Amino acid sequence: MNKDFLLKAVFLFALVTSCLYSKAQNLEENPITRDTTHIPDKRPRTIFLEIGGPGLALTVNYDTRYNHNDARDKWGYRIGAGYYNTGANWVATVPFQINYLYGGRNSFLELGAGTTFIRSQGSTNGTTFQFDNVTGFIGTATIGYRYQQENGGINFRIAFVPVLYDMGLLYEGGLSIGYTF
Numbered sequence: 001m002n003k004d005f006l007l008k009a010v011f012l013f014a015l016v017t018s019c020l021y022s023k024a025q026n027l028e029e030n031p032i033t034r035d036t037t038h039i040p041d042k043r044p045r046t047i048f049l050e051i052g053g054p055g056l057a058l059t060v061n062y063d064t065r066y067n068h069n070d071a072r073d074k075w076g077y078r079i080g081a082g083y084y085n086t087g088a089n090w091v092a093t094v095p096f097q098i099n100y101l102y103g104g105r106n107s108f109l110e111l112g113a114g115t116t117f118i119r120s121q122g123s124t125n126g127t128t129f130q131f132d133n134v135t136g137f138i139g140t141a142t143i144g145y146r147y148q149q150e151n152g153g154i155n156f157r158i159a160f161v162p163v164l165y166d167m168g169l170l171y172e173g174g175l176s177i178g179y180t181f
Helices: 002-026
Strands: 045-052 058-065 074-085 090-103 107-121 134-148 153-165 168-180
Touching: 045 153, 058 090, 090 134, 107 153, 134 168
Parallel strands: none
Antiparallel strands: 045 058, 045 168, 058 074, 074 090, 090 107, 107 134, 134 153, 153 168
């Protein structure tokens, strides 16, 4: 019987101590309000208009970095949409690339690889260009120079863009201007 009393006393002591300990923790500031600091996403975002490049025609593109700090270099991606029409001929594209920026303050070497969805329809009655009737994906790469101001603003790009498609390799170039925010 003495053993039962001792066991009950130890259990009661452990229960009271754990209740007091949890009450002492609740007297601290509320952990939910303590951790509500919001760190804004400062990664640079760029919107640009490009002639040529992975979109092959006139495209509007969005580019950003993967890291959420203020770094303007390293890994990122770009995606766009393009369209070009010359009467009986037209081409629509959706370029997507993973890219890497390497460089200093405002100037960067840009290396990228990706794919472009292309839909084109052509006719021999075209006024300037004659397109094939194509629907599918092509492989693209980018080796270029990017000027991007440190605190946002005007963005300029020029690039060599090899395009891999079912009939071989096509050597293209691209020129763009945009705004970084």
